[in-house]
Amino acid sequence: MLVIRDLVKKYGNFTAVDHLNMHVERGQIYGFIGPNGAGKTTTMRIVATLLAPTSGYVEVDGVDLQKDPIKVREKIGYMPDFFGVYDNLKVMEYLDFYGSAYGIEYAQRRRIADDLLELVDLSDKKDAYVDTLSRGMKQRLCLARCLIHNPQLLILDEPASGMDPRARAEIKGILKELKRMGKTILISSHILAELSEICDCVGIIDRGKVVIQGSVDQIVQRMAGETVVRFRVLRDVDRAVKLLKEQPMVTGIVQEDLVLEIACKGTDEELWNLLRTLVNNEIPVISFNKVDGNLEHIFMEVTSDEEVVL
Numbered sequence: 627m628l629v630i631r632d633l634v635k636k637y638g639n640f641t642a643v644d645h646l647n648m649h650v651e652r653g654q655i656y657g658f659i660g661p662n663g664a665g666k667t668t669t670m671r672i673v674a675t676l677l678a679p680t681s682g683y684v685e686v687d688g689v690d691l692q693k694d695p696i697k698v699r700e701k702i703g704y705m706p707d708f709f710g711v712y713d714n715l716k717v718m719e720y721l722d723f724y725g726s727a728y729g730i731e732y733a734q735r736r737r738i739a740d741d742l743l744e745l746v747d748l749s750d751k752k753d754a755y756v757d758t759l760s761r762g763m764k765q766r767l768c769l770a771r772c773l774i775h776n777p778q779l780l781i782l783d784e785p786a787s788g789m790d791p792r793a794r795a796e797i798k799g800i801l802k803e804l805k806r807m808g809k810t811i812l813i814s815s816h817i818l819a820e821l822s823e824i825c826d827c828v829g830i831i832d833r834g835k836v837v838i839q840g841s842v843d844q845i846v847q848r849m850a851g852e853t854v855v856r857f858r859v860l861r862d863v864d865r866a867v868k869l870l871k872e873q874p875m876v877t878g879i880v881q882e883d884l885v886l887e888i889a890c891k892g893t894d895e896e897l898w899n900l901l902r903t904l905v906n907n908e909i910p911v912i913s914f915n916k917v918d919g920n921l922e923h924i925f926m927e928v929t930s931d932e933e934v935v936l
C-alpha cells in the first residue's frame with residue numbers, strides 16, 4: 627500500500643530524513659516510532675504530499691507520488707500533529723466544509739458525516755461549536771475529518787498525544803474498527819508500548835532512518851530474551867546477509883551500511899560457530915559483540931536521544 631525507498635529530506639544542510647526505507651502492506655496498522663526530532667512528521671508530511679522530498683521514491687497504492695500527487699491525495703487521509711479547527715463552526719458544519727472541499731455532493735456528505743460522527747462517538751455533539759469540544763473530542767473530530775473522502779491509507783501523526791488513558795483506549799478502539807473496515811494505517815508515536823498492542827508492524831526511526839522494522843511478534847520474540855549480536859564487516863555485506871539468512875539460529879537481520887544486527891537463538895557455543903561460518907566464508911568481520919536482546923534495549927541502542935519515552 628505504501629512503499630518508501632531511499633527517501634531523503636534536507637532542510638538546508640540538515641538531513642531530517644536520511645535514505646529511509648519503509649513498506650506498509652495493505653490492511654496493516656504500521657507503528658512509526660521514534661524519539662522527538664527523529665523525522666516522523668517530516669516523512670508523514672512528504673507522504674501526505676505537503677512537503678517535497680529532496681530525493682527518493684514514494685508510492686501509494688501503486689501511484690508514484692511525485693508523478694501524480696493529486697491521485698495520491700484521493701487515496702490518503704492525513705491527520706497532522708498540530709491541527710487547526712475552525713472555532714466558529716459547528717461540528718457538522720466542519721465536516722460538511724471538508725466534504726465539500728473534496729467535491730462530495732451535499733446529501734451524500736451529510737450521510738457520511740453522520741456515519742463518521744457515530745464512528746468517533748461524537749453524534750451527540752453534532753450541533754456543538756468546535757471550540758467547545760475537549761482536546762480529545764477535537765482529535766476524534768479531526769480523525770473523522772480525514773476519513774470523509776473514504777481514503778484507503780490513513781496517516782495519523784501522534785493522534786493520541788495529550789490524551790488521558792481512557793481517551794487513548796477509545797482511539798485504539800476506533801483504529802481497530804478502521805482496520806476491520808479494511809483501511810491501512812500509518813501511525814506515529816514516541817511511545818513504543820502504546821502502539822505495540824494494535825500494530826501489525828513496527829518501524830523504529832532515529833535520525834531519519836528506520837533502524838529496525840518487523841512484525842510485533844518478531845520484536846516481542848526479542849523481548850523474550852533472544853540474543854542480539856551486532857557486527858561490522860569490511861565489505862561483502864550482501865554476501866554476509868545471504869549467508870546469515872541460511873542459518874536456522876538467525877531469526878532477524880537489520881542492516882545499516884556495513885553494520886549488521888542479528889537476532890538469534892542459541893548458546894554461546896553456537897554463536898561462536900556462527901562467527902566461524904562467516905569467517906570460513908571469507909566474510910571480513912571486524913567486530914562482533916552481543917547486545918542485550920530486549921525491545922527497550924534495542925530501542926535505546928538504535929536511538930540515541932535521551933528523551934526517549936518507553
Ligand SMILES: Nc1ncnc2c1ncn2[C@@H]1O[C@H](COP(=O)(O)OP(=O)(O)OP(=O)(O)O)[C@@H](O)[C@H]1O
Pocket residue numbers: 637640642660661662663664665666667668669707816
Ligand atoms: N521546517 C523545518 N526547517 C528546518 N528543520 C526542520 C523543519 N522541520 C523539521 N525540522 C527538523 O527535522 C528534524 C525532524 O523533525 P520531525 O518534526 O520530522 O521529527 P518528529 O520525529 O516528528 O519529532 P516529534 O516526535 O518531536 O514530533 C528535527 O531535527 C527538526 O528540527
Ligand SMILES: [Mg+2]
Pocket residue numbers: 666667668707783
Ligand atoms: Mg512529529
